[in-house]
Amino acid sequence: MKIGFVVSDFNFDVTSLMLERARRHAEFLGAEVSHIVHVPGVYDMPLAIKRLLERSDIDGVALIGAVIKGETKHDELIAGTTAAAAVDLALQFNKPVGLGITGPGMNRMQAFDRIDNAKNAVESVLHLLKLDKQLV
Secondary structure (H helix, E strand, O other), X not given: OEEEEEEEOOOHHHHHHHHHHHHHHHHHOOOEEEEEEEEOOXXXXXXXXXXXXXXXXXXXXXXXXXXXXXXXOHHHHHHHHHHHHHHHHHXXXXXXXXXXXXXXXXXXXXXXXXXXXHHHHHHHHHHHHXXXXXXX
């Protein structure tokens, strides 16, 4: 199974740790991470997700990002919009997209506490790929 990662560079101190955990977990589970695409922020992910899902050599995509609460509800908009776009793209291309974006509503310390959520995105993608093979 070949998967791609889309990684937000915003909050890089958090997302770089998430990426490393996700990469090691994919290797542990026997998946090849064939493409890693870095984008400025979580809101910028949908186009990169689409480009990866269009590729015949990508079976699924895991998203890695951290949306930390600021003084407004901007974090809710960013996370919700991106999650909705990810679901739409997964259905459009019939390939799994794992949501490893933490937030909204968390502070920086909570973001560090949740870096292992990136592993959950990898597991979701791989589980859905195995399930898809059973259903076909």
